[in-house]
Amino acid sequence: MDAIGVADIESWLDSFDKPGAARKAYAVFRAILRLAFKRGLADNDVTRREIRLPHLRHYEPQVLSAPEVRRLLKGFYGHPLEAWLLVSVCAGLRRCESVGLEWADLDFRRGTVTVKRSVQWVAGHETVTEPKTDLSRRTVALPRFAVKRLAELRHGTKTGRLVGSLNANQVANHYRSWCKR
Structure with a gap:
């Protein structure tokens, strides 16, 4: 776990087809890494650093007049x-x-x-x-x-x-x- 870096995480996030899926996967991954750090299984929590998440497209609903x-x-x-x-x-x-x-x-x-x-x-x-x-x-x-x-x-x-x-x-x-x- 200690070998995982910011670049590795961002590369992994870029491999997702949909930004929403990448964000959800990252949330789960971050929770796992933070728990591992809290329990002493990892020496550092890489998710505390600045990680660039994929941008979600702005959703504009169609509204009838x-x-x-x-x-x-x-x-x-x-x-x-x-x-x-x-x-x-x-x-x-x-x-x-x-x-x-x-x-x-x-x-x-x-x-x-x-x-x-x-x-x-x-x-x-x-x-x-x-x-x-x-x-x-x-x-x-x-x-x-x-x-x-x-x-x-x-x-x-x-x-x-x-x-x-x-x-x-x-x-x-x-x-x-x-x-x-």
Whole structure:
């Protein structure tokens, strides 16, 4: 371990195809070296020196403008996924959060939706989990037009998910195919 130098580490990091993978691998490697140093298995901790990590590209998400959102919602008017899309767009939810929404999560009197769960497709089956972070568990106010339309769409349904029995992948496929049409 003592023979490992800064140049060796940087060369190793440059061998990764993706900067994110290199950064994750380095974090694990650094933890191992620091533990070895702490336990007296190595004489020096090379990770305390300045190591050049690969730069991550800045991610700029694609965001729809207000007219584009209006057009999207009009295009889904009457579609079985309309309630899901309306809540997703108005509350800014992740796909896994929005697929897990149930009608009981909507409070029509207060005009809010509460995010309590996340639904993911793992190893060929659906898994209901906690939201991604503590801050992901939240209550979000919905605009008045959305609450009004959701009340119309509810049609007495008091239980079940907004997407019915569809899983996250099926919702995504239905959404994509409808947008193409």
